[in-house]
Amino acid sequence: MQHTEHSTALPADLPAVAVYGLEVVRGTHTVLEHVSFTVPRGCTVGLLGPSGCGKTTLLRCVVGVQQPDAGHVQVLGQAAGAWRLRTRVGYVTQAPSVYADLTVLENLRYFAAALGLRGWRREDAVVRVVKEVDLASYADRTVARLSGGQYSRVSLAVALLNEPDVLVMDEPTVGLDPMVRRELWTVFERLTARGTTLLISSHVMDEADRCDRLLLMRAGRLLASADRETLLKHTGCEDVEEAFLYLVRTAAAAEAQARQGPAVDCLLPQLLDQPGAPDAERAFFAADTLR
Numbered sequence: 032m033q034h035t036e037h038s039t040a041l042p043a044d045l046p047a048v049a050v051y052g053l054e055v056v057r058g059t060h061t062v063l064e065h066v067s068f069t070v071p072r073g074c075t076v077g078l079l080g081p082s083g084c085g086k087t088t089l090l091r092c093v094v095g096v097q098q099p100d101a102g103h104v105q106v107l108g109q110a111a112g113a114w115r116l117r118t119r120v121g122y123v124t125q126a127p128s129v130y131a132d133l134t135v136l137e138n139l140r141y142f143a144a145a146l147g148l149r150g151w152r153r154e155d156a157v158v159r160v161v162k163e164v165d166l167a168s169y170a171d172r173t174v175a176r177l178s179g180g181q182y183s184r185v186s187l188a189v190a191l192l193n194e195p196d197v198l199v200m201d202e203p204t205v206g207l208d209p210m211v212r213r214e215l216w217t218v219f220e221r222l223t224a225r226g227t228t229l230l231i232s233s234h235v236m237d238e239a240d241r242c243d244r245l246l247l248m249r250a251g252r253l254l255a256s257a258d259r260e261t262l263l264k265h266t267g268c269e270d271v272e273e274a275f276l277y278l279v280r281t282a283a284a285a286e287a288q289a290r291q292g293p294a295v296d297c298l299l300p301q302l303l304d305q306p307g308a309p310d311a312e313r314a315f316f317a318a319d320t321l322r
Contacts, residue, residue, distance in 0.1 A: 045108055047072040047197050047228035048093055053102035055088050061251055062088045066102070068246060068256040070230060072196075075223045077242035078232040079275070085251040086232040087125065090201050093230065094122045107196060118146070121190035123200040129185050131175040135166055138174060142189045160188040164218055180211030187218070197228045204233065216241050239271035247275050254278040 048070035055063040063085050070076050078086050091097035092104050095112020104111035107119055129138045139160065143153040161167055164184040169177060174185055183203055190198060204212040216238070219229055223243075231242070239245055245262060247255040255262055255278055259271060268274040 045072070046070055047107060048230065049103075049105040050089075050093070051103050053089070053092060053104060054100050055085075055092065055097065055251075056100045063092075063099070064251045066248075066251075066253045068253060070228060071244070072228050073223065073226050074243035075219060075229040075231065075241065076244045076246060077239055078230060078246045078248065079234065079236060079239060079271070080232075080248035081234055084248045086234075086248060087201055089248070090122075090199050090230065090232055094120055094199050096122075118193040119196045121193070121195035121198040123186050123190045123198070123203055125201045125205070127182060127186060129174055129182075129189060132173060134173050135161070135170045135177075135185055135188075138185060139188060139192065143192050146193055148192070156192045160191045163191060163221070164188045165214070178211075180207050180214065183207065183211075183215065184218075187215075191222075195227065197230065198222065200229065200231045202232050202234070204235065204238065212238075236270075236272035236275065245271065247278060249275075249279055249282065252282070254282060 046069040048068075050069070051067045053063050053066040054061070066085075066089065078089065080086055088097055092099050093106060093111055095104075095106075095110075095116070106113075106116055109116050130141070133141065136157065139157045140153060143156050148156050161170055164187050166181070166184050166188060169181055174182060177185065187200070187203065190200075204215055207215070212235075219231070220241070223229055231238075239259060242259070244258050245255065246253060247262075254275070255265075257265070262271065262274050263269065266274040266277045268277055
C-alpha cells in the first residue's frame, strides 16, 4: 500500500514541509526575504506569484538543491536535501528533464534504473506511472514527437517512479492550452486523493481554485499562507487575483510608510493561517528531534 513504509514513523501532525526564516541572497540582490510557512501533509498547495518573485528559488530550497543563506527547511521531518529524502521527494522542473531522442518507455526505464529499480520492480514502476499520467497511447513514441502537454506528462511520470510522499512541481502547466491544463490537474487531484502532498508553483491565478492552500509571493516575500476562503474573507475580495493585488497594494503602502522615518513601526502585512498545523518555527524544531 502506497506511502505505508514512508509514513508510519511520522507523527500525524508533522507537516510535509516546514520553512522558517528562509533567506537567499545573490550578490546585492535578496531573492528570498525571511520566508516562513508550513505545508500540511496530503494536500495540494499552490505557490502563486509573478515571474521573478522567487518561486523557483524557494522550490529549489525545499528539494535541497539550493543552499539558503539563512533559515531552515524541513521536509517530512528531515533537513531538505537529506539522503533519506531521495526516494520520498519528487521534483518536476520548469525545463524538460527527459531525453527527446528516446521513447517514453525508454526514458522511464532509464530513470527507473538510475533510481536503483531492477527487474520486475522497474517494469512495475514503469507500467504504473504510464497509467497514472495517461501515457499508454504514446508509450512507444519518441519524446521529440510529443505535444507540450504530453512532454510535461513524461517529466511528471519520471518524478512519480519512486512513489514520492511529496511532489514539488515548478510551473508544470505554463504554456499549455486550457484543456491540457485541466487534464494535468485531474492527474494532480488523483495523486492528492491517495495521500501525496503537492507543492505546485504557478503565475496563473485561476489555478488557485484547484488548491487546498495558497502561498502568495511578491518580490521574494510571502504575502499570504492560507486556504482560499480565508484569503478572500481576510481581504474582502471576490477572487484570488483581486486578493493578491490587494495584498500587493497593502504591502507597498506599508513599505512607503516605513520609509517616512524611523519613528514609524510598520511591518509587511502577512496573512499566515495554518489551522491544525504548528507554526513554521515550532514545526522545524519538532521535526529536528526526529533525525
